[in-house]
Amino acid sequence: MAVSIGRCLAADACLLILTLTFHHSNSDNIVAGASTEEAPHRRFEYKYSFKGPHLSQTDGNIPFWVHSGNAIPSADQVRITPSLRSQKGSVWTKNTVNFDHWEAEVTFRVSGRGRMGADGLAIWFTTAQGLDGPVYGAADNWNGIGIFFDSFDNDGKKNNPAVLVVGNNGKLVYDHPNDGTTQALGTCLRDFRNKPYPVRAKITYYKKTLTVLINNGFTPDKDDYEFCTKVDKMIIPQEGYFGISAATGGLADDHDVLSFLTFRLTEPGQELPAPEAEMPKEEQDKYQEEFENFQQELDKKKEDYQKEHPEVQREPIEDMYESVNDREIRQVFEGQNQIHLEIKQLHRQLAMILDEQNRYVSVVTDEISKRQVELVGQVGSFQEMGAVVATQQEILRNLNELRNSFHESLKQIGATQHQANPVSMGTYETVQHFSEIQEHLHVVKRNIEHLITRNGSPSENQGEKCPDPPKMPSCLGTIHFLVFVVIQSVLFFSYIVYKSQQEAAAKKFF
Numbered sequence: 001m002a003v004s005i006g007r008c009l010a011a012d013a014c015l016l017i018l019t020l021t022f023h024h025s026n027s028d029n030i031v032a033g034a035s036t037e038e039a040p041h042r043r044f045e046y047k048y049s050f051k052g053p054h055l056s057q058t059d060g061n062i063p064f065w066v067h068s069g070n071a072i073p074s075a076d077q078v079r080i081t082p083s084l085r086s087q088k089g090s091v092w093t094k095n096t097v098n099f100d101h102w103e104a105e106v107t108f109r110v111s112g113r114g115r116m117g118a119d120g121l122a123i124w125f126t127t128a129q130g131l132d133g134p135v136y137g138a139a140d141n142w143n144g145i146g147i148f149f150d151s152f153d154n155d156g157k158k159n160n161p162a163v164l165v166v167g168n169n170g171k172l173v174y175d176h177p178n179d180g181t182t183q184a185l186g187t188c189l190r191d192f193r194n195k196p197y198p199v200r201a202k203i204t205y206y207k208k209t210l211t212v213l214i215n216n217g218f219t220p221d222k223d224d225y226e227f228c229t230k231v232d233k234m235i236i237p238q239e240g241y242f243g244i245s246a247a248t249g250g251l252a253d254d255h256d257v258l259s260f261l262t263f264r265l266t267e268p269g270q271e272l273p274a275p276e277a278e279m280p281k282e283e284q285d286k287y288q289e290e291f292e293n294f295q296q297e298l299d300k301k302k303e304d305y306q307k308e309h310p311e312v313q314r315e316p317i318e319d320m321y322e323s324v325n326d327r328e329i330r331q332v333f334e335g336q337n338q339i340h341l342e343i344k345q346l347h348r349q350l351a352m353i354l355d356e357q358n359r360y361v362s363v364v365t366d367e368i369s370k371r372q373v374e375l376v377g378q379v380g381s382f383q384e385m386g387a388v389v390a391t392q393q394e395i396l397r398n399l400n401e402l403r404n405s406f407h408e409s410l411k412q413i414g415a416t417q418h419q420a421n422p423v424s425m426g427t428y429e430t431v432q433h434f435s436e437i438q439e440h441l442h443v444v445k446r447n448i449e450h451l452i453t454r455n456g457s458p459s460e461n462q463g464e465k466c467p468d469p470p471k472m473p474s475c476l477g478t479i480h481f482l483v484f485v486v487i488q489s490v491l492f493f494s495y496i497v498y499k500s501q502q503e504a505a506a507k508k509f510f
C-alpha cells in the first residue's frame, strides 16, 4: 500500500514536497526492484566518517568531527550520552557534504537497565550543526532531515521504540508529545535497545529516494539488513552536515555510537571527481597542519615512552613496516628456504634408503658366503661319506671272506660227514676234525671282533666326528650274525652228538 501525503504545516513550510510511503506489505517487491537496477558506485569518505579502534585523538577530539554536550569520544566509540538523567550530546562533521547521492552506515548501541529507556538517538543531515537543542540532543527547527530512534513512548500508544524519518525546512517544531508521528515521512517499529550485537542503520539517499535499512543487532552478520522505510521524491538541502545526537530524560540509556561511515554514491557511468580537486587550498593547509601537529605529538609521545622505558630497545619505525620490494624479496627468500628444506629432507631420505640397501646387500652377501661354506662342508662330508662307504665295502668284503671261510668250514664238516657215513669214524679223526673246526671258528671269531672294533669306534681312529652316513640297506647285522653262528654251532654239536649215539647204537646191533 502506498499513500502519498503532501504535508504543509505552514504556508512557507512546504519547501519539501515529500511523498510518504508505507511499505509494510510490499517491502520485498521494493527491495527486489532496487536490486535489478545497476548498483551505484560507492566510495568511502573518510572526512565524514569515524570508527574504532583509533576513533578519537589524544586530545579527545574526533578527526574531522566536532562533539558537544555530554558526548565523550573514546578510542572505539563515542558515548553520546551516558545513562544519566537529562543528558544531551551530539557529534557533527566539521565540514558540509555536497554529494548528490550518499549512504551513511551508523553502528550504535542503546542500552539501559530499564525495561523502557529514553529518550532516543537521531541521525542528521542538516544545513547547520544542531549542536544543542531539545530534539534528541540536537537543535529544533532544523533544515534538512532527521532519522529518529525514539525509545520513549510519549503518547502512550505502545508504539515505541520506533524509527521515523522527519523532514524539516527550518520552520517545523518537533512534535514530541506525539512521538513525531504527525510529522513522520516514514516509520517502522523496531526495538533497537539492549541487543546482543550493535544495531546498524543504513541510510541511503540515491536519486531523490531515501531508504532506511536496519540490522537489528540479533546477529553479528554486518550485512543482515532489513528494510525499514523508504521516502520517494525527497528533496534535501544540496549541502549539509552529518550529525548524530542523543538525549536522556527521566529514564536514561547509554547511547554509544561505534562508527559512522559515509559513502559517496555515483550513478553508473558518471565520472567521480578526483578527491584532491575538491579540497580547497586553505582546507588542505589546515589538515596538513593538523597532520603535522599529530606527527609532533606522536614523536613527543615516543620520546616520552623512551624516557619512561629505557630498557626497551629503540626500533626504527622503518623496520616495523616493509615495502613492496621487501615483501617480494622476503617471499622469494621464504620460498627458497622452503625448497632448501625440502631438498634437505629428500637428501636425508635418500641416505636412509641407501643405508637400507647396503644392509640388505651385506645380508645377502653373508648368506651367499654361508651357503658356499655349507657347500664346501657338504663336499667334505661327501668325502667322509666316501670313506665310510669304502669302509663298508671293506666290511662287506670281510664278511664275504667270513662267509667263504664259513662255507669252507661247512664243506669240511660236510666232507667229514660224508667220510663218516660209509666208513665208521674213529674217535681220533673225529677229534682232529673238531679241532680244525675250532680253528676255523676262532678265525671267524677274530674276524668278527676285528669288524666290531672297526665298526664300533671309527671316530677314535679319525679323531673327529663324522656326519651320519646315509642309511644303507643292511645286509647282515653283527648280532644276527653271532646268533646265527651260535645256532649253527649248537645245531652242529647236537648233530654230532646224535650221529655218534646212532653209530654207537648201530655198533651194538653189529
Ligand SMILES: [Ca+2]
Binding pocket: 119, 150, 151, 152, 153, 154, 160, 176, 179
Ligand atoms: Ca518519544
Ligand SMILES: [Ca+2]
Binding pocket: 152, 153, 154, 155, 156, 157, 158, 159, 160, 178, 179
Ligand atoms: Ca509513541
